[in-house]
Amino acid sequence: MGARFDFPIPYGWYGVSLSRELALGEVRPLRYFAQELVLFRTESGEARVLDAFCPHLGAHLGHGGKVTGESIACPFHGWEFSGEGMCTRVPYARNMPPRADGKQCIYPWPVIERSGVIWAWYHPQRVAPMFDVVEVAEIGDPQWTDFRVYDWTIATAIQETAENAADAAHFLYVHSSQDIPRGEVRHEGHQRFARYESRTPDMDEQGKLDTTGTRWRDSLLETSNNGPGQTIQRFMGLFDTIQFGLVIPIDSEHMQLRFCFIQRKDMNDVQKMMAKGLTDEISRQVEQDIPIWENKIHLKNPMLCDGDGPIAQFRRWFSQFYAPAEDSRKMRAIT
Helix, strand or coil: CCCCCCCCCEEEEEEEEEEHHHCCCEEEEEECCCCCEEEEECCCCCCEEEEEECCCCCCCCCCCCCCEEEECCCCCCCEEEEECEEEEEECCCCCCCCCCCCCCCCCCCCCEEEECCEEEEEECCCCCCCCCCCCCCCCCCCCEEECCCEEEEEEHHHHHHHHHHHCCCCCHHHHCCCCCHHHHHEEEECCEEEEEEEEEEEEECCECCCCCCCCEEEEEEEEEEEECCEEEEEEECCCEEEEEEEEEECCCCCCEEEEEEECCCCCCCCHHHHHHHHHHHHHHHHHHHHHCCCCCCCCCCCCCCCCCHHHHHHHHHHHCCCCCHHHHHHHHHHH
């Protein structure tokens, strides 16, 4: 069987780690974007990502490398490299090798640490970032909780999981929803916005839900996508919850999906219970989706009907994050 997908890894910002997962002076190997990388935090607290292999004799900096000041030292011979990819020291050499002296020896990935996440910019031609990471003001706010994280590794491409947001009809058959969600969707360049309104039973001051069917409260779900790697969902109404979605390509057919939830701390016990039920239900729905994602193929020209939702519109928006095929072939020839 050939590849199930023939599109490349889309460019954008991707959350390669939560900030809390990388301690001061820590070094971690990463494998994302079909590449070996090293993530480390310098003694001043800066998060850095470099290509993994030492240009001296090819050791992987993420396996045994050590932080020395603002640099990382290779575990094989102790050569040191800054977060900008410059060789800063060869401990046993009298002179800096000419190929390393004052030159960038290892590719430094663009990195931003924002909203509790370490973001790395991926582009197949290593073009500089073309848009910014969206900051979520509530993350880190003392009135909101820390992340509750759900994590999956899935054998699929990231467009396939993202397309679920536009595939309205699947909620009936995969998730046993009572109806098809409908909402307003708009696209603005690299961003996509959706808004869904609904009604939920009201809650009194003692935290009791109305069971008479006579008192209702309006609830709202607002979703925004910032490129292919950052999703923000705000659930507002009976309780406030924010879902921070991190989508990271491992290679063209495997990905990591992380849902990070935060909630207001001032909710009563019933609201907290309902908010926890929401996050667990979203996790359950992902588990229902995974067998579909891991066994389907991508059809470029699917046979759609008028009840499917804006799938074609979504695909046109998502396609902007694929670098032109001609440029990708040139890049492969160079590397």
